[in-house]
Amino acid sequence: MLTSLRLYFSPFLRRNEELSLLQIFKPLYLVLCLFGLIPCSIDLPKEKRNCIILQKSCFNRSLCAVFILLVVYIFCGLHVHQVITSKEDNVLAEGAMAKANYVIELTTAVLFCTSAYFSVYCKKDVYVSMFRDIIRAWDGLHHVNRDIILGRLRIQVNCVVFGSLILILITLTVITFTGQSSLWKRILITFSFDIPEMIQFIVLAFYFVFILMVDALLKNIESHCKMFKKFRRIIKGSKAELVRIPVTLSQMQTVYVKAMRVKRQINEVFQAPILFTLLQCFHTIVSESCDMCLGLFYKGNFSVHNIIECSFWVMLQLIKVFVLARSGSLLKSEADKIGRVIHDIPNSEEEDIDLFVEIQHFSNLMNYHDTEISIYGYFLLEAPLMFDMVAAAAMYLVILVQFTE
Structure with a gap:
């Protein structure tokens, strides 16, 4: 068993190992099925390159999604009621501003879950097309050894992405069930904060894994371009006109267009959840940082656990923004x-x-089919996003602290 696990998480493929691009996606696929975040079942046979999509399973997946949403709605409603009506000293939030931030944070979590599930099932056909197109694009170029690309992708998905999800789940559980909170408060936080947070990270993992698959397609095109360049140098050097290049630029252009089609499909199905993710990230960074500053400077009962909890929630939002950027x-x-x-x-x-x-023509085609991912055309997911988010949050934090004084 240990040998099988070691080989499964190895960047090197075994001899005669049949590993397709979507086989790497299987661990995350099982998690998505558990939360109802995938519209239909997918059969990923080991020996074949293609996938089989079972349309009849959509009803079972939708029931799971409805159940998860109902649980989130019910506990978020109970949580809001507890925050607004409780008059005890150890309430979930103290003061009108803190209660307002608490309710807004719960609302953004519910909005994200709603948009994520609605995007999955309203755009089911796009999801199905996305899975099929990525396999066809991958099989469009197979003249260069692709095992290195698949091995590295397997490590990124199984160790980095999937491992990060497990670590975040464990840390969330530890943070929630430590400290001096009551059992009812811990249950409310688990079902109204922790579960939506995990759903958010699972959706972002789903998005990022598909981006990694498109990146693998582009790496495959790059490898074939290098092979083409090598053959052209041989021909130019030896004047051997009879040397046959196994792949043409036209074939690479076709695969590039297919890869960009998958990128546009990813952009279409994930832009609504990403929009609410960024909204929640910005609000949580500002509110948690503000609570931590006010607690350290103006509250004598602000414990170490409170500092760790606020810092952890800020760190989670920064991780999301980093992944998107x-x-x-x-x-x-x-x-x-x-x-x-x-x-x-x-x-x-x-x-x-x-x-x-x-x-x-290939160069013009690349300019026309750009790699940019935009959110409804308003802003792009690119490297400066991290800096812009942190700078804006810091500015609002300074204003909030000054008004509180």
């Missing part, structure tokens, strides 16, 4: 690598006008 820059970086390789292919406009035109 990283996703956009990842695709842009890989597309830039492809562009540099194709412009480095040996060619001469006088000797090979067809190749020169094909390279220019």
Whole structure:
């Protein structure tokens, strides 16, 4: 068993191991099924490259989603009622401003869960098309050894993404069930904060894994571009016109268009949940930081556990923003690598006008099918997003602290 686990989490594929691109997605797929965050069942056979989508399973998945949403709605309602009506000294939030922030945070969590589940089932056909298109794009180029790409992707998904989900779940549980809170308060926090938070991280993991798969497609195109450039240098050096290049630029262009189609599908199905994620991230960073500042400077009973809890929630939001910012820059970086390789292919406009035109066409195609991921066209998910979010939160934090004084 240990040997099987070691091989499964290894970046190196075993000899004669049949591993498809979607097989790497299987651990996260099981988690998505548990929470009803995938619209239908998918059969991922080991020996085949294609996947089988079972449309009849959509009803069972939707029942699971409705149950999860009902649980979140009920406990969020109980939580809001507890915050507003309780007059005890050890209430969940003290003061009108703290109660308002508490209710807003619960509301954004509910809005995210609602948008995530509605996006899954209202755009079920896009999800189905996304799974099929990514397999077809992956099988479109197979002249270069792709085991290295698959091995690294398996480590990223199974160790980094899936391992981070487990670590966050454990840490959330420890933070919630330590301290001096009552049992009822811990139950409310678990079902109205922790579960929506885990759903949010699972959806972001789903999104990021698909971005990694598109990145793997682009890496495969880059490998074939390098092979094409190598063959062209052999031909230019030896004047051997009979040397046959196993893949053409036209084939790589076709796969690039398919990869960008998958990117647009990812953008379409995830932009609503991402919008509410960023909204919650900004509000939580500001409110938790403000609570921590006020607690340290003006409250004598602000415990170490409170500091750790506030810091942990701020850190979770920063992780989400980092993942979203990283996703956009990842695709842009890989597309830039492809562009540099194709412009480095040996060619001469006088000797090979067809190749020169094909390279220019590929370059124009890359400019037309950009790698940018936007949220309803208002802003892009790119590297500066992290800085912009932290800078804006710091500005609002300073204003809030000054008004509180």
